Amino acid sequence: MTGRHTWWERYGFARLRRWWHALAWPTRVGPRLAVAFLLVAALLPMIGLIAEREQRITGARDAQVDAQDLARVTAAEIGGGVQDRGRLDSAAARPYLDDLKRQTGGEVALVDLRRGSVTGTTPAGAAGLAADPDGQIAATLRDGLIRAVTRHGAGSEAKLMVVPIRTADDGIVGALVLDYSRLYEQVLATSAHSRRLTVAAGLTGMAVALGLGWAFSRGMVRDVRRLTQAATRYAEGDYDTRAEVKSRGELRELAEALNTMAGRIAQRRAELVDLATTDPLTGLPNRRALRAGMARELEHARRRGGPFSLILLDLDHFKAVNDEYGHIAGDLVLRQVGKILQSQVRATDLAGRHGGEEFAVLLPDTGRDAALCTAERVRAALSHTPIEFQGHAVQVTASLGVVTYPEHGLTSEELVRRADVALYAAKRAGRDRVHSPPTA
Known part of the structure; x- marks a missing residue:
């Protein structure tokens, strides 16, 4: 007996209580609306039945009053x-x-x-x-x-x-x-049609209310699900997703507010990404963007089995420019070097500031010979383009190191290290020149 009681309390009652809560007041919007519309719709036939009952009672009362009046008149005539x-x-x-x-x-x-x-x-x-x-x-x-x-x-x-x-x-x-x-019976039969119409109107109202409620709740729940799915996709990183609803009123206003918020967040995110990956002085991609680009292009080269080249560029005697003309002139030189560098590479190449007076160029699908030609073109453009500053022509040259995947390395670290070694080899050889390590 004790075991049965414990089992019922532990399992049966708990399950019954969960079912009751689920049926009495569901937690999801759709079932809640369905229950609410069902309750409202059920009131209509109930009102119809109550009205029919009142009509029947009224008819019975009228028949009784008519019979009473007729009997009383007749009784008075007989008694008289x-x-x-x-x-x-x-x-x-x-x-x-x-x-x-x-x-x-x-x-x-x-x-x-x-x-x-x-x-x-x-x-x-x-x-x-x-x-x-x-x-x-x-x-x-x-x-x-x-x-x-x-x-x-x-x-x-x-x-x-x-x-x-x-x-x-x-x-x-x-x-x-x-x-x-x-x-x-005659009096009730006279009002029977009206009573049937009352009940039919109640049942029709119930059917219409249920139909409208189903259509309304279906559309509302569908739009709520769309809003939820849009918010979920946005939370998962799909920043281009937007909420679309067919309802009007508050749900549409909510969707528009969410879309406005998503647009502003995407704009702020783009600004933050731009700040995080762009050099503020030259406007070129910074070291972080170059590293990400190199990892991406190396993966691309590995999948396709094609080449990939890297150019490291360091300005010659840049400290002397700062010492002679000041840091304002040095900043101007760095900005102009960035513009010259971009003018000499392809749209598919990625030119950025690696740090200080050092720049880098990523050359996708480019072999060693083509990379050396690009590096020589950049070197020549720099050496033949004086930079004007307060009436002075500042002459700038650069030393460049060129490496190619897979001849000079298989990883980003190895390629950057070999390119840096090649760059300083160019400096030791007299500066204003391009150097590339020999292939194995």
């Missing part, structure tokens, strides 16, 4: 003709009873004070109406109150109206019993 208290004249009363039956379609009976049926529209009907199993007729004969009685038979229900018959001096001489079941 009674001369001897306690005696009812059946022959005089019959025309009134027949007229009442034509109006209501139900049997009518007169009951005297001894609760014996005096007369009725038919003998069988009079006998049945005069029966008083629940004592309601006797009670009316005693207190003179009008009573509406419902008798249940074998598979049927009879609606009776019991009205006291009074003489001119307000004495009770009997009771009129009217079966107004047909009048009751």
Whole structure:
């Protein structure tokens, strides 16, 4: 017993509670909207059923009031003709009873004070109406109150109206019993169409509400998912992604706000990347960008089995320029060297400032001979282009070292080291020249 109780508490109750929470109030937007629309839609047929019930009750009340009025008028006419208290004249009363039956379609009976049926529209009907199993007729004969009685038979229900018959001096001489079941059914049948329309309108409203709710929630959930997916892709590094929704209103405004935010973040990121990879003085790619470019081009060369060359360039006697003309002139020289360097290389090449007065050029898909030609062209352009500064012509030359993958190295570090050695070999040989290590 203890084991069963523990199992139920540990597993059964916990699982039931989870199911209840999931069904009663889901955590996701789609199921929440579905439950909300279902509850709202369910109210419409409920309202229709309540309205139908109220119409039925009103119809029943109207039938009862009509029967009561007719029976009371008839009872007053019969009572007004009674001369001897306690005696009812059946022959005089019959025309009134027949007229009442034509109006209501139900049997009518007169009951005297001894609760014996005096007369009725038919003998069988009079006998049945005069029966008083629940004592309601006797009670009316005693207190003179009008009573509406419902008798249940074998598979049927009879609606009776019991009205006291009074003489001119307000004495009770009997009771009129009217079966107004047909009048009751006629009144309800008259309002049946209206009641059916009410219920149908409720059910139609429920179907329309469910359809609109489904369409609305489907579109809303789809757009929420699109917003979530766009935010996820952006968080994963896809900075070009943008949110697209079909809804109008707040969701579209949210999508536009997210897109605006993404655009601004992408712009700020581009600015930060530019600051991180660009030399602020010359505007050329800096050492970090050159390293990334070299790694990329080496990987490309390995995959395709093609060559890749690197040029390292160092200005000759640059310290003398700073000493003679000042650092402003030195900065101007570095900027002009950068422009000259870019003018002498291809658009596919990457020229950047390696640091200080040292520059580098990455030459994708370029062998040693072509790289030496490019380096010589750069050297010549520098040596033949004086740089003007405050009326002075500053002459600048450079020493260049050229290496090629895979002849001079297989890694970035090895290529940079060999190019640096070649550059200083050019300086030792007299500067203003190009040098490349011999191939193995």
